[in-house]
Amino acid sequence: MKDSTSPASITVEPALTRDLPLSFKQEAQAEDFDVWLKAGQGEKHYWLDLWRYRELFLVLAWRDVAVRYKQTIVGVAWSLLQPFLVMIIMTVVFGRLAGLHSDGSVPYAIMVFSAMLPWQFFANSLFTSGQSLTGNSSLISKVYFPRLIVPASTVVVAVIDFLLSLLILGAMMVFYRFMPSWHILALPLLLILAFVASLGPGVLVAALNVKYRDFRFLLPFVIQFGLYICPVGFSSSVVREKLGDGLFLLYSLNPMVGVIDGFRWAILGPAANFYLPSFLVSIAVSALILALGIWYFRKTERTFADII
Secondary structure (H helix, E strand, O other): OOOOOOEEEEOOOHHHHOOOOHHHHHHHHHOOEEEEOOOOHHHHHHHHHHHHOHHHHHHHHHHHHHHHOOOOOOHHHHHHHHHHHHHHHHHHHHHHHOOOOOOOOOOHHHHHHHHHHHHHHHHHHHHHHHOHHHHOHHHHOOOOOOOOHHHHHHHHHHHHHHHHHHHHHHHHHHHHOOOOOHHHHHHHHHHHHHHHHHHHHHHHHHHHHHHOOOHHHHHHHHHHHHHHHOOOOOOHHHHHHHHHHHHHHHHOOOHHHHHHHHHHHHHHHHHOOOOHHHHHHHHHHHHHHHHHHHHHHHHHHHHHHHHO
């Protein structure tokens, strides 16, 4: 067997040049062509295709945005009502009934909503990207394009919901007369971290859901359960006080712990209880899950059109 980087000679058959002019026939039959086959080029071309198909990414993203609130009475206000109502419930349950404390002198409602922003972004991204491949089965089974575009494009809807939710946060700050610090400038970088933490599980679940449809029933339960084990309705400092630093780092293996604490640090400023080792652990876990998700997605991508 020849090495994959060695040239392979291809001779043009006369039948293939039958309809060509005589000068082209003579040149084609007189010369052989060397084709160099190099290992690993397919992977390189795949990532280049992601850029070449960027217009498809925008089309799918715009379609998801337009379809989500189509034929609804309230419309895009649903993206505002959902986190706002959850914030009210958690403020009453954890702040009033359970008597848990806030970070410093920050109003409990603002502390909860500052965690609802990244959590709602994560939950919406995970749910929509996890269902994205099966929801676009007709497109995937007919046309070639990098399938990774499909789950990635659904995250755009979550980004728009996040930006709309910032309006509620601004209104709450005015109502409580709360002035954010310069930490708020780090919010775009933390949004990128939330995107990484969401995309990894999203592409992994999307690939698994193609073959194992049980995940469409399991996913809503996981999201609902995660709302209560993540420090959304309470401060992570409460968990750290109960568990200690060592067990709290294990708790931080949940990547959303560091993401939520980062958002609270950016929104609440110095009043937030920010624990850097926990934040770094969450970043590392988010990157690891993203690498695992992309690896499994690429491994099973060729079979999507056959079994979807």
